[in-house]
Amino acid sequence: MKKIKIQSSNILLLITVVLFICMYTAGCVVYANKGFTHLQTFLNILINNAGLICVACGTTMVMLSGGIDISVGSVVAMDCMFLAVGMEEWKMNSITLMILVLLIGLVFGLFQGFCIAYLDIQPFIVTMAGLFFARGMTAVICKDQVSIVSDKLFTALSNTKLTIPFGGYVNKKGAMIMPFLRVSVIVAIICVIVTYLILKYTKFGRSIYAVGGNQQSASLMGLNVKKTRLLTHVVASFLASIGGICYCLNTMCGTTTQATGLEMDAISSAVIGGTLLTGGVGNVLGTFVGVLINGTISSLVKSNGKLISSWANIITAILLCFFIVLQAIFAKIKERSKL
């Protein structure tokens, strides 16, 4: 029984990794003249999706516990707007603001988690209300719809280039250009590692898997199911807030329509990365690969240049559909083997 479970998740992860490698190689072959083979292209995928990586870590955690969180995209937008308006109109210190944003994330998650875990309301309804609440709050905070950041410290943080000493290329003018990373990528990678360690080695992490596998047996085992579910939502919203800061470092502005559909990207990354929607099986590293696949799809569409940008959305949705159906088939096989 347990063997099949591990196998199916491994197969999903394997498919994902193979898919990513195939996609990237195909991109390298087809768009070689457009600079797809440079190391920087790969790093750009990381830079563009740094916020998404943080958010997807939180989403994975919630999905592992058997829940779902679709409010994260709006939380990112709310954080960006809060940061932008705070720095521009309220003239606040950017570091204080960042701490405030993280606190907002904690409170937001605490409320959602309380409604879900202790009041027994469907996670989807609660987080959907959260989605609309946060999206509306962006408009409440800022009346002009757009606010652009010009704070010195924040700009410096955003412009910091962490140059990598190898893998550079010579551009058309003959100058050597070294590949570089941004601060947000480092934050995102730290998020992935910390989440991975928490899920693998702490009591909290193990109980998330147990709760996601079967709530009833988890509670019979003596785990505090309600507390675990509450905490996963708190952590998810906290990670979404970190993602919001990373996102803001990338875009340097807050708009009301920012990060629409980010929750969908996060969920599809997690699903493509082998996290079961029913909970209990999955891995943050898989999610990381899922985000890379998402990023590769959009950079392939961009490299083509002729396709309408909505193709990226459609392809992601098709992939998501494919993996969801695959999961359902695995679940059916598992049920048969049980009988």
Add this chain to the structure above:
Amino acid sequence: MNKIKNITKMQLFLPIFSMILVMCINVIYDIANGNAALNFFYITIKNGVLFGRLIDVLNRGSEVAILAIGMTLVVSSSAGTDISVGSVMSLYGGMCCMVLAGYGVTNVSEYKQPLIVGILAGLLLACVCGLFNGFLIAYMNIQPMVATLILWSAGRAIGLLLCNSNIVYVRVESFQKIGGYVGFLPTPILVAAICVAVASIVLRFTALGTYIQSVGINKKASRISGFNSAVIILLTYVICGLFAGLAGMVATSRIYSADTNNIGLNMEMDAILAVALGGNSLGGGKFNLAGSIIGAYTIQAITTTLYALGVSSAQAPVFKAIVVIMIVVIQSAPFKDFLKKFTAKKSTKEVAA
């Protein structure tokens, strides 16, 4: 005391109560602003058409009311909600206008195909969307909200593709008729009324309503007693898709264009809210169509009131989200238990005193 309890226990109590509450707020607002106290209910005929805030609520609320019918059935049969309805609405717009104007054309003043072909093509596409959702949910056993999440995100993207990323305008009078006026009456009200009438007649005079409820209450038991549960769930999703298409028809005709990014935006929230407000349990089972319809118009009344109070359309979701949370918290079992314990404690104290 018992009488009050009986009234509050009635299924239609919540929607009617909130409707009255919204109207009271309107009256208070009008008095505070120095307008006539019953401004909200005032209906006149201007330029040969009915005019007034109540008519506005009825007119603008037609989309939500049409969506609420499908959503009620879906919630009842599968204990989940279809969050793709807004996207399906915009997909209808994209398909219909694409067929009527031809691919890649952004502005036409006469049809390439007859109007009915465009409408049928759009409705067919909406039904196919419903079929896709229903298949994933009924036969693949995927959670409804996750399955509909696929179309929620892809629907708008496909719509953009159909319209070649443009807003397609169809500037023909007969196309605008569905979102305009018939005589002095706004057509959307008529469309909504027909949809509600047909749905309630079908549900009342055929066994479909009972089937749906029985599947929602216990899927396994109804399968054992001889219903094909999967087909019934599939059917409710197709019906939901069809009604989403009809709502899209009204929304598209209103602005006589396929603005794929904005048609039906956040509509799924309104539809779910209407169902919850109508006293239906989001956990499936028994449903009350009348409640959902009243709930839908209540929501539109809330939206109209918010706009009247000077809240922008971007800010309005905040208040709606708060309303949703309040409703689901009141409906949740732990909260009800808490209230029961609370009142029990109070009564024992009274007895002791």
